Amino acid sequence: MDQQITVRVRPGEAVRFPGLCVACGRPAAERITLYKRRGQLTRRLEAPLCADCARQLARRSGQEERLLRLQWPAVVVTVIMVTALVFAALPITPWWFRLAVGLAVAPAAGALVHRALSRRAEAAELPERRAVREAARIVDFTWRDMTLAFANQRVLAEVAALNADVLATEAPADETDPAKIITAEDNSV
Known part of the structure; x- marks a missing residue:
């Protein structure tokens, strides 16, 4: 504990x-x-x-080492594949616009792959x-x-x-604590 x-x-x-x-x-x-x-x-x-x-x-486990070595090549392959898929799938006429959209979307997919592999590597570390x-x-x-x-x-x-x-010590109870506030009735007419 x-x-x-x-x-x-x-x-x-x-x-x-x-x-x-x-x-x-x-x-x-x-x-x-x-x-x-x-x-x-x-x-x-x-x-x-x-x-x-x-x-x-x-020290690292074999599984963790494999995931960490695989991480960046997987990100690069993901970015290239997503860029190619977006380039091929969009029906927009100018080719440079399709490429720009693909290059804008692909890093997000690469970041997701990087994060997923990082978490799996962290889960595979030695006790x-x-x-x-x-x-x-x-x-x-x-x-x-x-x-x-x-x-x-x-x-x-x-x-x-x-x-x-x-060292921080516990502060005394705050005077604005709702449990300690005593309300006074307003008797003005």
């Missing part, structure tokens, strides 16, 4: 990590990049990783690799807060201790 902490850091500020691997808790020598994307904003964070976990993270990748992750972020989840309780405690000055 993942344990979460919320740290008050803004873009450009750093979250301090101990010299322990976020996946297994052993001394770390390498780094893993954690990132979360929301719309056009992306939050990146470097976390420590030991050499064994880094090796597990670099050890997935465990290392999900040992630490950014759950959510705002302009001033970042919520991190850790699978290792010891690493969570160390990160919380190192970042005690920027």
Whole structure:
């Protein structure tokens, strides 16, 4: 079960990590990049990783490797075939207009193929690799807060201790909370 902490850091500020691997808790020598994307904003964070976990993270299953190698050739073939089909199927007289419509529609089909193969490759990854990748992750972020989840309780405690000055605490109940508002009747005539 993942344990979460919320740290008050803004873009450009750093979250301090101990010299322990976020996946297994052993001394770390390498780094893993954690990132979360929301719309056009992306939050990146470097976390420590030991050499064994880094090796597990670099390994791929045969199925995943095949899908990743097949991805770009499949996109190119899809774009060419959709362009040719649109060019042949449209009854518009000028050939250059049919080609332009085909070239406008084909990248969307290629993007769909790319996305489908990426998702299948992600589903085919090794369980050890997935465990290392999900040992630490950014759950959510705002302009001033970042919520991190850790699978290792010891690493969570160390990160919380190192970042005690920027840990977010629960705010007191808001006075505009509908449960706390007492309405006064207007007696004016």
